[in-house]
Structures are given as structure tokens and as C-alpha cells.
Amino acid sequence: MDQNQIEVAAQIIKSGGLVAFPTETVYGLGANALNPFAVAKIFELKERPTFDPLIVHIADFDDLYILADNPSESVIALAKKFWPGPLTIVLPKSKLVPDIVTSGLQTVGIRMPNNEIALQLIEKSGCPIAAPSANKFGKLSPVNAKHVKKQLPNVDYILDGGDTAVGIESTIISVEGNVCKMLRPGIINAEDIEKALPDGFIFSNEKTEKMVAPGLLKSHYSPAKPLYIFNGDEIQIPKSSGVILHGENVFIENAQKTVYTSKNYNHHEIAANLFSALHAMEEDESVKQIFIEAVNCVGLGIAIMDRINKAAYQYQSKQ
Ligand code: TXA
Numbered sequence: 001m002d003q004n005q006i007e008v009a010a011q012i013i014k015s016g017g018l019v020a021f022p023t024e025t026v027y028g029l030g031a032n033a034l035n036p037f038a039v040a041k042i043f044e045l046k047e048r049p050t051f052d053p054l055i056v057h058i059a060d061f062d063d064l065y066i067l068a069d070n071p072s073e074s075v076i077a078l079a080k081k082f083w084p085g086p087l088t089i090v091l092p093k094s095k096l097v098p099d100i101v102t103s104g105l106q107t108v109g110i111r112m113p114n115n116e117i118a119l120q121l122i123e124k125s126g127c128p129i130a131a132p133s134a135n136k137f138g139k140l141s142p143v144n145a146k147h148v149k150k151q152l153p154n155v156d157y158i159l160d161g162g163d164t165a166v167g168i169e170s171t172i173i174s175v176e177g178n179v180c181k182m183l184r185p186g187i188i189n190a191e192d193i194e195k196a197l198p199d200g201f202i203f204s205n206e207k208t209e210k211m212v213a214p215g216l217l218k219s220h221y222s223p224a225k226p227l228y229i230f231n232g233d234e235i236q237i238p239k240s241s242g243v244i245l246h247g248e249n250v251f252i253e254n255a256q257k258t259v260y261t262s263k264n265y266n267h268h269e270i271a272a273n274l275f276s277a278l279h280a281m282e283e284d285e286s287v288k289q290i291f292i293e294a295v296n297c298v299g300l301g302i303a304i305m306d307r308i309n310k311a312a313y314q315y316q317s318k319q
């Protein structure tokens, strides 16, 4: 990428504007995390309820000391094992983090993305960058610049870094005292976290019914047309259906459009191509409803099914 573009984007962040930028997971919609007026514009453009807190992106480990309230050496060591990378750590926040970033919570989600453009943007802006995914609230996550433009045509600037590598949002954990909880599954899974936890830490992977974060709502990431999940190889589909498959075990006749996320059920490929496949179905006017194959709920399959279930949630009972 041309350095000038990152310079221009950094100037926009510095002057309180919004920049969409690539990370290794999905595109983010960024603003200076320490400027509440700039952060407010994120909620406005995304039409995001202000009770849904934002993740703060950093490029330097020292920023952990600025944003978190007295982080322990063990927390820093844990962060160093995964950063830069697709893990968000929710920690007690420092006074410097504006309330609007955390929706009034006393904790803040922090991550160091593993993407050169994102890291340079943060460095050149000279501030941590608050960024949710660069989509309208509840809609499909963007994994390229075209997806961002489709949903947020009025964003001040888009840094186009091509397709993202991981394709689904970061894993989110919270750490309070010596208790670590899984809040959102991602490519870094529960076993990876458990293995990396310092001695004396307790790990909880229990599902809590309490809404800890709106990203944990049952309905999210939805395409603009009905989406149904199917298991196995025998399904009847209505006319004008789009079908998303993850391998060649299944063949469905009469599909209006078929998109493969992978040829052989490779979970990394499925994650990388999942949102693009859903965007392609959303954009094709001849597709009236979408059918998506389920994947095995093991390893990365847990995070993939989390996104698929949330995307299809509002249509499940109507099938
Ligand atoms: O991969 C990602 O995490 C992407 C890229 C851009 O970094 N970002 C992303 O942000 O997915 P967003 O806003 O779409 O999802 C972040 C989730 C939300 O569900 C939010 O509620 C939760 O993180 N979250 C943020 N701060 C939190 C906090 N202090 N406590 C609990 N949940 C928090």
C-alpha cells in the first residue's frame, strides 16, 4: 500500500474523523479512542446502540498500561503470546478510556491486530484506535473494501488492503483477577487459551445467559434475505435459492447459485470465505433465499457455527 494513503488516513483519525481499515479478521471502522466526539460518530454511522462497547486497537504493548487499570505481569505475558493477533482481552479500564468507548462498563476490550496497514495506521495516528467491525449494526461483517462501501458509503476514508486473512472476528476473552472467561469464539480457541494461561489462572468456557456483550446476542451478522441452515445431503430447496457449501460431499440440484467456501471442509478456508459467500448471495438479485451447510462443531468449527447460527437466527423458527 502507498504510504501516502496511510498518512492521509492518519490525519483523518487525528482530526476526529472515521477511517475503515483492514485487520487480519474483518475490516474495522476506526476513530481516535481517546476522543469521545470522534467515537460518537462510529455509533452514528453504524447505527449501533450505545450500549454495545467498542474494541480498542493498539500497536505498542506499552499502550496496555495506558488503557488498562494496572495490568498484571501475567496479563501482559498472556497478551504477548497472542499479539499481534486475533485475540481481544477485556480488562478493567483506566480513567483515560472515555465512557462512550466502553458503554459505561468498567472494562475495556483491547487487541493488537496482526495486519501491517492497521499497525501503521495506529502508529501514524499517534493514538489507540477504537473500532468495531465496519458494517451496519447486526449486518454481515465486511472482509474487503467493497463490503465496507456497500454498507457505509459515507465513511470519511477506506484503506483498501484486499481480502482479510482470517475472515471472522477476533476471539474475545475477559480477565478479572485470576479468572479468564471466553466471551466470543474465534480462530484462537478455548484450548489455545487454556494452554497459554499463566499458573494460578482459572479458565471458564461456560455459556452465560446474561448478556455480557451485545455481540453475544443470538441474532447478528445477518444477510438482507432469509438464511437457513441444513445438515446432511438431502434437502429440498425452493426455486431461486442460493446454496453455500463447504466441500464436495453434497450436491444440490436446482440451485440458482452455488458458492463453495472450501472444496474439502477445511475450517480455515471456510472461515476466510464465509462472509464473502454470504455477501455474494446478498448481492445477487436472482437469489431470494440462502441455504448454508452446517459444519462440525469442533475446533474452529465452533466459531464458524457461532457466526452461521447468529446470521440465520431470525429465520430458524420459520423454516
Ligand atoms: O476482529 C475483531 O474483533 C473486529 C476487528 C475490527 O478488530 N472487531 C469487532 O468489533 O468484531 P465488534 O464491535 O463488531 O465486536 C466487538 C464485540 C462486541 O460484541 C462488544 O460488545 C464486545 O466486543 N466488547 C467490547 N468491549 C467489551 C467489554 N468491555 N466487555 C464485554 N464485551 C465487550
Ligand code: MG
Residues within 6 Å of the ligand: 132, 133, 141
Ligand atoms: Mg461486529
